[in-house]
Amino acid sequence: MFIWLDHSPIRRKWQRQPKSEEQRKAYDFEKYHAKTFTVVKVVDGDTIDIDIPDGNNNHTRIRLWGIDTPETKNPKLGVMYFGPQAADFATELTLRKNVTVYLEKHRTRGYYGRLLAYVQLPDKRFLNKVLLSEGFAYADLRFRHNSYNKYKQLEASARSRKKGLWEKVTRDQLPEWLQRMKPNLRNK
Known part of the structure; x- marks a missing residue:
């Protein structure tokens, strides 16, 4: 009698991966939601890496829900106005610090x-x-x-107080999506 037990780590890893979008959301929620991790890298103001593997990566990349900071790494846009300042501020607050991650059940991953x-x-x-x-x-x-x-209220408050980028940003320095969605937005 011959018995072969496959102990391949690749196979076990593959078997644990969620197969549907709903399974992926449930998997992410269980793995990350309300859990604390260390920030190992700040990619830019709205993107950080935490110290837990994700798929084939040694870390998990997080895009902050609901905000957009000026770009520092976009090959098409280059460095945008106030991008380095936003990245530096995020770095000061998070790098090598423990943060707690909260997800929304309806959508756990971005594009x-x-x-x-x-x-x-x-x-x-x-x-x-x-x-x-x-x-x-x-x-x-x-x-x-x-x-x-x-x-939206927090942004409006920062804009009215001329905080950060709102002190001097010009309309053409705003992200394209914001220029399209708010054609009458002015730095007041």
């Missing part, structure tokens, strides 16, 4: 496969909200989420 999350800082504030209220981010109006209306 590029990044985890969409609200990130709670060690002091219990949420990075998403801090970036908005300090003028380092725009409220992203392209996708609905639980904090959509609150985020």
Whole structure:
């Protein structure tokens, strides 16, 4: 009698991967939601890496839900106005610090496969909200989420107080999506 037990780590890893979108959301929610991780890299103001493997990567890339910061790494756009400042601010608040990740059940991943999350800082504030209220981010109006209306208010408040990028940003320095969605937006 011959018995072969396949102990291949590749096969086991493959078997654990979710097969449907609903399974993927449930898998992400169980793996990440309300759990604490260390930030190992700040890619730019709205994108960070945490210290837990994701698929074939040694880390998990998180895109902050509901906000958009000026780009620092986009090959088409180059470095946008206030992009480096937003990235530096996010780095100061998160790099090598423990953060807690919160997801929305209806959508856990973005277009590029990044985890969409609200990130709670060690002091219990949420990075998403801090970036908005300090003028380092725009409220992203392209996708609905639980904090959509609150985020619009935070951006409006930062704009009226001329915080961060709102002090000197010009219309042509705004992201294209924001120029399209708010054709009458002016830096007041």
